[in-house]
Amino acid sequence: MNSTARIATIFRREFAAYFTSPLAGIFLVIYLFMSAVLTFQMGGLYERGQADLRPFFQVQPWLDLFLVPALSMRLWAEDRRTGTIELLLTLPFSVRDLVLGKFLAAWAFACVALALTAPLWITVAWLGSPDHGSILVGYIASALMAGTFLAIGAFLSAFTKNQVIAFVLSGVACFLLMVIGFPMLLDFVSGWLPRTAVEAIAAMSVLTHFESMMRGVLDGRDVLYFVSVSAAFLFLNGIVVEWKKAE
Amino acid sequence: MKELIAARGLRKSFGSFEAVRGIDLIVPAGQVLGFLGPNGAGKSTTMRMLTGFLEPTAGTVTLDGIALADAPIAAKRTFGYLPEGAPAYGDMRVEEFLNFVARARGYVGADARSRVDRSIERLHLEPYRRQLVDTLSKGYKRRTGLAQAILHDPPILVLDEPTDGLDPNQKHEVRELIRRLGDDRAVVLSTHILEEVEAVCTRAVIINEGRVVFDGTPKALDAKAPANITSNRLDHVFRMLTTSDIGGAPRTKAASR
Secondary structure, three states: OOHHHHHHHHHHHHHHHHHHOOHHHHHHHHHHHHHHHHHHHHOOOOOOOOOOOHHHHHHHHHHHHHHHHHHHOHHHHHHHHHOHHHHHHHOOOOHHHHHHHHHHHHHHHHHHHHHOOHHHHHHHHHHOOOOHHHHHHHHHHHHHHHHHHHHHHHHHHOOOOOHHHHHHHHHHHHHHHHHOOOHHHHHHHHOOOOHHHHHHHHHHOHHHHHHHHHOOOOOHHHHHHHHHHHHHHHHHHHHHHHHHOOO | OOEEEEEEEEEEEEOOEEEEEEEEEEEEOOEEEEEEOOOOOOHHHHHHHHOOOOOOOEEEEEEOOEEOOOOHHHHHOOEEEEOOOOOOOOOOEHHHHHHHHHHHOOOOHHHHHHHHHHHHHHOOOHHHOOOEHHHOOHHHHHHHHHHHHHOOOOOEEEEEOOOOOOOHHHHHHHHHHHHHHOOOOEEEEEOOOHHHHHHHOOEEEEEEOOEEEEEEOHHHHHHOOOOOOOOOHHHHHHHHHHOOOOOOOOOOOOOOO
16 A cells, blocks of 8 residues: 555544544534624625625634644544554554644645635625635635644644643644734834844744735745745654654 | 564663563464563563564564564554554444554455454454444453454454453453464463463463563463462462562562553
């Protein structure tokens, strides 16, 4: 059996696991409800008088902050708590197969949630004539950002047997990765840090790249940022699994 | 005879604590090896090294001719393993869980179904196949773990306390199964129950503080007890070999596991 088939086996198990508990349903309902409420109420989708989904994409990072850790928290912590990690690692899987299979299952679930917001897109398309290209880029950016947060959450989930701890750690880590791009914070440090350092900090922030993509331009550098940060955390995830497995 | 399991010079340290201090285990086909020792002697740690869950600090493991360190995935196909506590996915039904293991072992479609069916039949799990693993009693959970381990008919079986939590009837059945499987396979099983060694094993290995203190047939183990001991002779030998109170190896440090 090749690596793709092994990853697919893990993927199927992990994706199905979301639906065996009420977690998936609760997640979807909260995500869709909050997306709609924030988009219409806070974002003022109608009042802006513009046919686009900017208010919707603007709230995505904040929704992800709470909802993505809920998807990633169980990925490793649950296997470590119940001891199934020992089963997984003694079946003919490599750590890489497990890391990728679990991550892809969580990411696929997040993408399904995102896809279920399509009625918003249909709504603005019906009301006006939005720039479909930039909406598509917005969706791609949202999916990439969710993937990056999931990779971070999966990595942190491997450290603990406790899902609640994994949830909190992931939420905090994702929050930090966002706020380092805040103009307020950047203005504050720019007083005593060299310009290049400030730019380097801003370039590390999820928000910088997400907002750049929200302008509707698919820039290779932004995509590279999300892909490389995700890849780095998945790589570290494998190391932590090996390191912590027997504890 | 073919060496199915060949572990040489196994050592494992956790920080400054050395749990396994140089164990050699060569197991040919047709042997059922009972692995004994007090809690914390290093039984589970040794089995975890045999199955590749833990990397040994020193030493090598070769399974059916495949070096575990060189080709871990190929080596992991050669054995079935029941880890300590028989972990299984609680949110899956018995047949779903076995189906997952079948897929992990490379079986798909009708092949996977027949493997799962056969395993369920061998462990008498038929009435429970649609039940969630989390709702099974301890004995049936253990059987599910065994069903998972024998699903691909491996030449090697490593079973950590396979009869723990089973009632006497279930114990009897599982021992019969292990004895049958042991005819043409290499089986390593750990246990706390000394009669089990007499009942199913062709070889007994006792370890204490990470070292082998006895390696021989169950009969030879029995012969070590003084003639004046008439009941629980194996228990007596076990204590002799693993404690200092009746003249055996001195016990210096109680391990945590």
